[in-house]
Amino acid sequence: MSIDCFHYFYPAFAPWLALSLLLLGRNPHPSRLRSIASPLIAAGILLIPLEHFPLVRWIALLESNPSITLTLLLAIALIARVGGPRLFRSQDWRAAWLIGSMASLVLYPAALGLSPFDSYNLGWGPLLAIATAAITVVLLVIGNRFAYVLVLVLLGMIFHPMESTNDWDCLIDACYGIFSLIATILIVISYKISTGHSGNARRKALP
Amino acid sequence: MSFGARIALALILLVLVGGVLIIGNGAPVASGFQIASLNLPSAKAEKPFYQEEFINASQDLPFVHVASVTELVDHSLAALWYGGPYEHSPENQIYFSKERDGIWLSPQIIMTTEQVEHDLNRPIKCLGNPLMLPNPDGTLRLLFVSIAMGKWSGSQLNTSLSKDGGTTWSRVERLTLSPFFNLSELVRNRPVRTTEGWCVPVYQEFLGKFPELLWLSERNGKISYEKTRIAGGCSTLQPSLIPVDARRAFVLLRDYTKTKRIFISRSADAGLSWSKPEATNLPNPDSGISGIRLPKGRLLVTFNDATWGRSNLSVALSIDEGRSWKRIAILENDNEKSFSYPYMMQASDGVIHVTYSWDGRKVKEVTFNEAWVNEQEAKQP
Numbered sequence: 001m002s003i004d005c006f007h008y009f010y011p012a013f014a015p016w017l018a019l020s021l022l023l024l025g026r027n028p029h030p031s032r033l034r035s036i037a038s039p040l041i042a043a044g045i046l047l048i049p050l051e052h053f054p055l056v057r058w059i060a061l062l063e064s065n066p067s068i069t070l071t072l073l074l075a076i077a078l079i080a081r082v083g084g085p086r087l088f089r090s091q092d093w094r095a096a097w098l099i100g101s102m103a104s105l106v107l108y109p110a111a112l113g114l115s116p117f118d119s120y121n122l123g124w125g126p127l128l129a130i131a132t133a134a135i136t137v138v139l140l141v142i143g144n145r146f147a148y149v150l151v152l153v154l155l156g157m158i159f160h161p162m163e164s165t166n167d168w169d170c171l172i173d174a175c176y177g178i179f180s181l182i183a184t185i186l187i188v189i190s191y192k193i194s195t196g197h198s199g200n201a202r203r204k205a206l207p
Numbered sequence: 208m209s210f211g212a213r214i215a216l217a218l219i220l221l222v223l224v225g226g227v228l229i230i231g232n233g234a235p236v237a238s239g240f241q242i243a244s245l246n247l248p249s250a251k252a253e254k255p256f257y258q259e260e261f262i263n264a265s266q267d268l269p270f271v272h273v274a275s276v277t278e279l280v281d282h283s284l285a286a287l288w289y290g291g292p293y294e295h296s297p298e299n300q301i302y303f304s305k306e307r308d309g310i311w312l313s314p315q316i317i318m319t320t321e322q323v324e325h326d327l328n329r330p331i332k333c334l335g336n337p338l339m340l341p342n343p344d345g346t347l348r349l350l351f352v353s354i355a356m357g358k359w360s361g362s363q364l365n366t367s368l369s370k371d372g373g374t375t376w377s378r379v380e381r382l383t384l385s386p387f388f389n390l391s392e393l394v395r396n397r398p399v400r401t402t403e404g405w406c407v408p409v410y411q412e413f414l415g416k417f418p419e420l421l422w423l424s425e426r427n428g429k430i431s432y433e434k435t436r437i438a439g440g441c442s443t444l445q446p447s448l449i450p451v452d453a454r455r456a457f458v459l460l461r462d463y464t465k466t467k468r469i470f471i472s473r474s475a476d477a478g479l480s481w482s483k484p485e486a487t488n489l490p491n492p493d494s495g496i497s498g499i500r501l502p503k504g505r506l507l508v509t510f511n512d513a514t515w516g517r518s519n520l521s522v523a524l525s526i527d528e529g530r531s532w533k534r535i536a537i538l539e540n541d542n543e544k545s546f547s548y549p550y551m552m553q554a555s556d557g558v559i560h561v562t563y564s565w566d567g568r569k570v571k572e573v574t575f576n577e578a579w580v581n582e583q584e585a586k587q588p
């Protein structure tokens with residue numbers, strides 16, 4: 001597959017995986033028929049032609065560089081939903097959301113002009129790859145499986161399979177950034193509630 | 208996976224990343240500016256000379272905009288603009304014209320919406336600002352804006368290469384310059400040659416409006432690029448880059464604040480960092496400007512001399528590196544018309560060329576020499 005061919009097909013993976021997940025519905029144990037049909041129907045929907053272009057190319061108009069992270073997280077979620085192995089545990093998902101949140105907070109405000117410093121520029125130099133490698137090593141050592149996703153992100157930073165030549169676009173995109181921030185807020189709220197409950201329980205237990 | 212295997216994987220990862228860092232990722236590092244040398248024929252240099260003409264006199268379009276003029280490797284001139292029924296029309300096209308023996312040839316269409324959609328394999332709304340980079344090997348690099356959705360905030364930058372002087376163009380490539388859906392990057396003003404390739408003034412107008420520099424280089428026909436920032440916020444845009452030497456440069460900036468003045472910023476490290484933009488004594492009605500540096504160090508700028516509207520176009524001169532400016536000439540003044548987006552360059556024969564949108568319907572070119580500038584300066588009190 002040539003690199004141009006990859007540039008054409010790569011942006012389709014994330015929308016296809018996301019739509020397949022949506023079509024599976026909220027049932028945690030979808031039927032075998034639905035598990036097979038959902039990805040096929042998703043592919044069919046994305047191939048519907050709209051003014052000379054399939055729907056998926058209209059999505060690529062706006063997002064031609066879905067991050068490798070988002071694509072792999074969607075694939076991991078879909079594999080688990082259709083009855084495949086659960087590759088990620090809850091702590092692996094938490095690491096994915098936390099790192100996504102940190103990356104979006106470092107990247108987007110400055111890149112969109114809130115500061116004289118352009119954080120997006122870091123993605124054209126070695127610093128972002130070094131930082132990602134450091135985080136990956138830490139996650140590998142503590143046994144967090146999000147590290148394996150980051151290993152593939154690092155390979156993306158080396159071989160640049162996407163239309164973008166900026167390393168940030170391998171690590172994060174706006175969709176993954178927004179999901180991560182929402183998920184991190186929900187994790188923090190649930191942590192506060194749980195620690196609040198346990199705190200209340202401890203206070204009640206005191207004589 | 209066992210702890211030992213995880214440690215082994217971590218070590219392999221460190222070696223892999225380290226290896227890549229040693230090899231380098233091939234992106235161009237911001238590099239020193241090259242100052243074009245002038246080859247002044249005495250007749251053109253000594254006698255005041257001023258001339259004006261329409262580049263697209265034969266073209267009858269309701270809307271033309273963002274014209275630029277470039278000196279090619281063979282010292283001939285080429286002009287570029289976009290036009291069509293109206294500003295954001297899908298029917299807009301990019302036009303290219305060459306000058307032969309002092310006459311501008313009929314404009315050629317070099318890029319259409321359909322061509323870009325075909326090459327990029329995705330829909331676009333319309334085309335916008337084009338810019339030409341004449342490479343030393345004789346090839347022409349075209350940078351141009353396409354709009355994905357909405358108006359200018361939904362713009363993206365594309366590039367194509369011509370190896371036959373602009374007759375045919377390579378498949379269009381999209382440049383990714385912003386992390387947020389790659390939206391809102393535009394070109395408009397004159398590029399500057401660097402030791403590694405080109406430094407192109409660009410700007411963003413999405414949530415903020417701010418000036419940036421795009422650094423381009425080409426190796427074996429493959430383009431690589433990176434971008435650095437001049438200023439952030441919602442402040443100034445459309446930088447006009449004026450190099451002094453390899454390290455020092457100015458940018459003149461279109462104002463997007465309530466100050467209504469042309470801003471100036473300075474760099475002493477080849478464009479990597481810039482001083483905080485300061486307002487000059489020249490007005491700016493949120494409109495495009497263009498400046499050059501003359502061989503003796505004086506700065507020249509073409510601008511709309513008003514705080515509102517674009518019904519005039521003037522030239523001002525600075526002898527103190529942009530600290531103060533003196534108006535020396537009025538190129539246009541008609542309350543019924545609009546004159547905008549000047550693009551100024553000095554060719555290797557010393558002649559100064561200014562192109563601009565003439566009432567949004569024609570591309571006008573004014574040419575003069577430094578002797579004319581001196582004459583105009585002497586006339587002013």
